[in-house]
Amino acid sequence: MAVVFKRTEGLTDAPFHYCPGCTHGIVHRLIAEALEELDVLGDAIGVAPVGCAVFAYNYFNCDMQQAAHGRAPAVATGIKRARPQSIVFTYQGDGDLAAIGTGEIVHAAARRENITVIFINNATYGMTGGQLAPTSLVGQITQTSPYGRKVELQGYPIRVSEMLATLEGAAFIKRCSVDSIKNINDAKASIKKAFRYQMDEMGFSMVEILSTCPTNWGLSPVESMEWLRENMIPHYPLGVFKDIEKGGGV
Amino acid sequence: MKGNEAIAEAAIRANCKHFFGYPITPQTEISAYMAKRMPRIGGVFLQAESEVAAINMVYGAAGAGVRVMTSSSSPGISLKAEGISYIAGADLPCVIVNIVRGGPGLGGIQPAQSDYFQAVKGAGHGDYKMIVLAPSSVQEVVDCTFDAFDLADKYRVPVMILGDGMLGQMMEPVVFPEKSPKCEQKDWATCGTKNKRKPNIINSLYIEPQDLERLIIARQQRYNAIAEKEVRFEKENIEDADIVLVAYGTTARIVKAAYEKARKNGIKAGIIRPITLWPFPEKIIAETAQRAKAIVCVEMSMGQMVEDVRLATGGACPVGFYGRAGGMVPEPEAIYDVIRRYV
Numbered sequence: 356m357a358v359v360f361k362r363t364e365g366l367t368d369a370p371f372h373y374c375p376g377c378t379h380g381i382v383h384r385l386i387a388e389a390l391e392e393l394d395v396l397g398d399a400i401g402v403a404p405v406g407c408a409v410f411a412y413n414y415f416n417c418d419m420q421q422a423a424h425g426r427a428p429a430v431a432t433g434i435k436r437a438r439p440q441s442i443v444f445t446y447q448g449d450g451d452l453a454a455i456g457t458g459e460i461v462h463a464a465a466r467r468e469n470i471t472v473i474f475i476n477n478a479t480y481g482m483t484g485g486q487l488a489p490t491s492l493v494g495q496i497t498q499t500s501p502y503g504r505k506v507e508l509q510g511y512p513i514r515v516s517e518m519l520a521t522l523e524g525a526a527f528i529k530r531c532s533v534d535s536i537k538n539i540n541d542a543k544a545s546i547k548k549a550f551r552y553q554m555d556e557m558g559f560s561m562v563e564i565l566s567t568c569p570t571n572w573g574l575s576p577v578e579s580m581e582w583l584r585e586n587m588i589p590h591y592p593l594g595v596f597k598d599i600e601k602g603g604g605v
Numbered sequence: 606m607k608g609n610e611a612i613a614e615a616a617i618r619a620n621c622k623h624f625f626g627y628p629i630t631p632q633t634e635i636s637a638y639m640a641k642r643m644p645r646i647g648g649v650f651l652q653a654e655s656e657v658a659a660i661n662m663v664y665g666a667a668g669a670g671v672r673v674m675t676s677s678s679s680p681g682i683s684l685k686a687e688g689i690s691y692i693a694g695a696d697l698p699c700v701i702v703n704i705v706r707g708g709p710g711l712g713g714i715q716p717a718q719s720d721y722f723q724a725v726k727g728a729g730h731g732d733y734k735m736i737v738l739a740p741s742s743v744q745e746v747v748d749c750t751f752d753a754f755d756l757a758d759k760y761r762v763p764v765m766i767l768g769d770g771m772l773g774q775m776m777e778p779v780v781f782p783e784k785s786p787k788c789e790q791k792d793w794a795t796c797g798t799k800n801k802r803k804p805n806i807i808n809s810l811y812i813e814p815q816d817l818e819r820l821i822i823a824r825q826q827r828y829n830a831i832a833e834k835e836v837r838f839e840k841e842n843i844e845d846a847d848i849v850l851v852a853y854g855t856t857a858r859i860v861k862a863a864y865e866k867a868r869k870n871g872i873k874a875g876i877i878r879p880i881t882l883w884p885f886p887e888k889i890i891a892e893t894a895q896r897a898k899a900i901v902c903v904e905m906s907m908g909q910m911v912e913d914v915r916l917a918t919g920g921a922c923p924v925g926f927y928g929r930a931g932g933m934v935p936e937p938e939a940i941y942d943v944i945r946r947y948v
């Protein structure tokens with residue numbers, strides 16, 4: 356009998372601890388499948404963030420390091436410089452990457468660090484209970500913006516992909532979403548492409564993935580997907596922001 | 606050779622091929638030397654965007670199984686504190702150099718010893734220790750650097766070399782040891798499974814209290830072994846001494862002049878110079894306190910090591926202190942006056 360669906364070799368047997376309907380799990384699977392299909396699991400070294408994905412080191416079936424909050428790109432730099440033949444990736448949330456770790460991500464991209472970053476943008480701090488993130492939308496109610504994000508108080512959300520695309524060291528930067536089968540397939544193809552750029556030593560690659568946090572958004576998984584489509588995608592348009600193969604940014 | 610350059614050259618000869626740093630006075634010669642030499646030997650020199658990034662690069666490289674070093678000075682070490690705690694918590698070996706300058710805050714750029722507490726008591730959070738080596742000559746800088754890498758690998762701990770601007774700038778002849786560096790088998794490192802083994806994980810998170818405590822206790826046992834086997838110090842004429850001076854690093858060189866004057870004037874003086882600040886040479890100080898009339902501690906600070914000296918004496922003899930701060934250096938005359946007070 357032909358196998359039509361099997362568990363990817365890229366994940367261990369450890370059960371995910373994510374909340375029901377959380378998109379972290381989907382993205383884990385896409386990364387794992389990409390590494391398996393590119394046949395680089397044995398060369399891969401992942402870096403887990405501080406955030407809901409902190410236990411990612413238990414889930415990916417490859418060597419893993421756990422980094423301090425926001426420091427994953429620096430840790431990945433140390434790994435890549437020590438083991439240039441390895442395939443090194445970080446997995447980071449928006450608090451991790453775009454607040455406390457802004458310096459690390461900008462300079463990893465600027466240095467043309469040959470690593471791949473998977474950036475989970477769920478517009479909130481999931482793990483600590485849903486506080487304002489640098490990516491929270493204007494008006495968004497969070498635990499620390501109970502009256503909604505106000506530009507006079509908290510300024511504007513950061514569009515990380517657009518910002519990093521301005522850096523010459525960035526080779527491939529794309530924003531994806533996992534709210535539909537079509538978008539999930541596209542996200543996987545994009546992750547694969549990002550890894551391929553690393554394998555070809557083309558420089559820094561990042562895939563930003565718009566994600567949901569039903570628990571802290573206070574919505575059901577289905578409502579969360581709708582909220583993402585209606586509120587996040589208009590502010591965070593999907594697409595390629597940098598692809599040096601296609602000649603520069605958008 | 607300058608002290609700072611000697612650290613860099615010794616590190617390279619100890620098979621350290623990876624260096625991550627951020628510019629700060631008075632350690633700049635270390636980075637400059639590394640920047641020149643590393644590309645020529647196929648090594649990596651990288652100027653990070655901050656000390657925070659530099660120490661986390663060290664974490665990554667150490668976790669990937671290579672010998673790795675960073676160097677900085679006081680304000681930079683404060684920023685590295687987070688990373689050092691994670692390195693200790695993940696049991697990673699690395700070497701951190703602190704060429705201390707005056708503080709707190711931006712302080713000054715002249716030599717000081719005011720980071721003793723930060724080095725010895727732990728700058729970062731959590732129950733951890735670093736081996737701290739405090740050389741007092743350029744030759745000893747070389748020897749300590751070789752040892753630092755071996756100790757780090759042997760015990761899987763961060764090792765700090767604590768110097769000061771004076772030592773860094775000091776020019777003295779050095780001999781580099783001919784020994785080939787030890788290379789520990791690091792089968793715990795993350796360098797890709799090659800599909801031949803289970804994944805290795807570098808991590809300091811243990812969410813179950815009983816797991817975390819078990820690890821902390823195991824680490825403590827390693828610390829106990831270090832405290833038992835790796836204490837280093839130098840002593841001079843302490844057997845018959847009435848007054849024993851305790852000082853480390855460049856201060857120990859100044860103390861020597863006061864000691865010589867005391868001996869010349871018929872005062873039975875002696876010196877204990879700790880080389881490891883952690884583990885602290887407490888046994889020899891405890892023994893000395895039983896015999897001596899007094900112990901006098903001299904530091905380029907307002908009194909930090911003196912607390913460990915007092916603890917070690919257990920109150921068996923009076924402990925005097927003389928210190929200068931902010932980049933001011935203790936003068937032999939003033940030290941001599943303190944000695945006389947205790948005769």
Ligand SMILES: Cc1ncc(C[n+]2csc(CCOP(=O)(O)OP(=O)(O)O)c2C)c(N)n1
Binds near residue numbers: 407408449452477483
């Ligand atoms: C230095 C430091 N500051 C704060 C924290 C607490 N903390 C843990 S996770 C987190 C936010 C994570 O949010 P994000 O990166 O968006 O990831 P998510 O949980 O949403 O996946 C914070 C602030 C910490 N662990 N370390």
Ligand code: SF4
Binds near residue numbers: 482
């Ligand atoms: S808190 Fe949010 S981001 Fe974290 S696992 Fe739950 S749903 Fe996912």
